[in-house]
Amino acid sequence: MPVTTHDAIDTYIDGRLVAPAEVHSWESRRASAVLKKLTSRVGKLAMADLLPGVDLSALNTTDAQMMRDLLVTVKLHLGHAGLYAIVKHELALSERIARIAVAASRGGNTYSTIRLVVPHCSASQFGAWFDGLTATNAEADMIGACPDHYLLRGLPDGRQEVVETTGGSPTATRFLVDYSSGEQVSVPANPDYPVQIAGQAVLDDGLVIGGVRHQFRDLDGAMEAVLTVEFPRLFPSKMITEHRWHLATEFGNWITAFQQ
Numbered sequence: 011m012p013v014t015t016h017d018a019i020d021t022y023i024d025g026r027l028v029a030p031a032e033v034h035s036w037e038s039r040r041a042s043a044v045l046k047k048l049t050s051r052v053g054k055l056a057m058a059d060l061l062p063g064v065d066l067s068a069l070n071t072t073d074a075q076m077m078r079d080l081l082v083t084v085k086l087h088l089g090h091a092g093l094y095a096i097v098k099h100e101l102a103l104s105e106r107i108a109r110i111a112v113a114a115s116r117g118g119n120t121y122s123t124i125r126l127v128v129p130h131c132s133a134s135q136f137g138a139w140f141d142g143l144t145a146t147n148a149e150a151d152m153i154g155a156c157p158d159h160y161l162l163r164g165l166p167d168g169r170q171e172v173v174e175t176t177g178g179s180p181t182a183t184r185f186l187v188d189y190s191s192g193e194q195v196s197v198p199a200n201p202d203y204p205v206q207i208a209g210q211a212v213l214d215d216g217l218v219i220g221g222v223r224h225q226f227r228d229l230d231g232a233m234e235a236v237l238t239v240e241f242p243r244l245f246p247s248k249m250i251t252e253h254r255w256h257l258a259t260e261f262g263n264w265i266t267a268f269q270q
Contacts, residue, residue, distance in 0.1 A: 016266045020127040021258045033262060034074060036255040041077040041157040044175075045069075048084055051096045060087045078263070082154045085161070093160050093173065100181035101173070108183065108219045111242040118243030119196050119220075122177065122253040123236065128265055131233035133226035137205040139268045144170045144189075151267060156260040158182075172211075177253030178246075185211045185219060197223035197238045211240075224261075237261055 017030040049057050049066065057066060061084065071077060085093060094101075143152050144164040152162035158175035160182055165171055170187040192199075192208030199206055203225035211220040221240040226233060237257045241250060 016262050018129060019262050019265060021262065022125040022127075023254045023258065028258070033255065033258045037074060037157060037259045038072055038077070040175075040259075041074075041081060042071045044081060044157045045071075045077070045084075048081075048088075048096065052088070052092075057084070060084050077157070078154050081157055082150050085153055086150060090161060090163075097160060097173065097182040101184045104179065104181045104183040105213065107181075108185075108213070108242070109217065111244050112217060112219055115242035115244045119240050120243050120245060120250055121197065121238050121240055122250045122257065123238040124254045124257050126233075126235040126237065126258075126261060126265070127229075128233045128235070129231065131265065131269060133203075133205045133228050133233045133235075136233060136265065136268050137207060137226055140207060140264065143264075151264075155263040155267070156256055158256060159260070170209075177249040177251070177256055179249050185213060187211055187222065192223070194218075195221035195223050196240055197221070199223065200225055200236070203227040203234075203236065233265075235261065 016034075019030070021028050021030070021033055045066070052060075054066075058064075061080065064080070069077075069080075088096070142148070147164045149161075149163050153159040156174070159172075160175075161171065161173035161184075163171050165186070168188075168190065170189070171184070172187060173182055173184045175182050187209045189207070189209035191210040192206065194210055195208050197208075199208070205226035206223065207226075208223040209221060210218050211222070212218050219242065223238050223240070225236045225238075228234075239253055239257065
């Protein structure tokens with residue numbers, strides 16, 4: 011099977027085919043922002059220890075793979091405890107905002123959705139590979155897909171812990187994805203898409219703050235993916251629109267990693 015490069019993936023946002031350069035540009039901006047945040051939070055001496063021999067002032071931030079590798083190295087070396095500490099104030103604030111948004115939305119939801127078309131790719135094989143990331147706890151692969159991923163790991167109970175910056179939010183958010191609760195996600199399953207990845211996003215006390223339903227099928231020699239994240243209805247619209255670029259970045263990188 012031929013390998014599809016990231017640039018060969020057709021990404022549709024709001025029905026518009028966006029150029030690969032637009033996705034790369036978004037990822038580059040976010041990678042620079044996250045590196046700046048990490049450097050500010052831990053200090054230059056700590057960054058020099060985490061990245062020996064790397065001159066942060068001379069980085070080519072448009073080199074996407076180099077930036078991915080660099081950020082993964084920093085995050086893995088900091089470890090879960092270090093990352094929790096770096097974003098602890100953000101997590102406390104974002105949890106309060108999420109609880110308020112859920113209460114104010116009164117059960118209403120809004121959605122961030124994109125569509126991908128990937129030549130020479132199998133929907134069932136990609137779905138199995140993606141499920142395996144959580145099952146095998148492949149943290150480097152999970153956090154490396156998007157600069158805004160701080161921590162993604164599988165938990166012993168089968169759920170996935172996520173610490174990430176969602177869309178255009180100024181703060182990181184922590185939640186758990188329960189993939190056993192996919193039937194409760196408000197996005198309906200389309201029977202034309204036989205491969206489904208769905209689950210509710212919950213806080214530690216079980217409060218549902220959102221969900222995901224990612225749907226895949228084979229179509230004319232390609233894989234078509236409709237990727238949707240569910241948010242409380244009163245979440246800021248900027249977060250909803252910006253999260254489409256987050257989806258395009260992470261799934262573009264995951265699909266490329268799968269095929270390589």
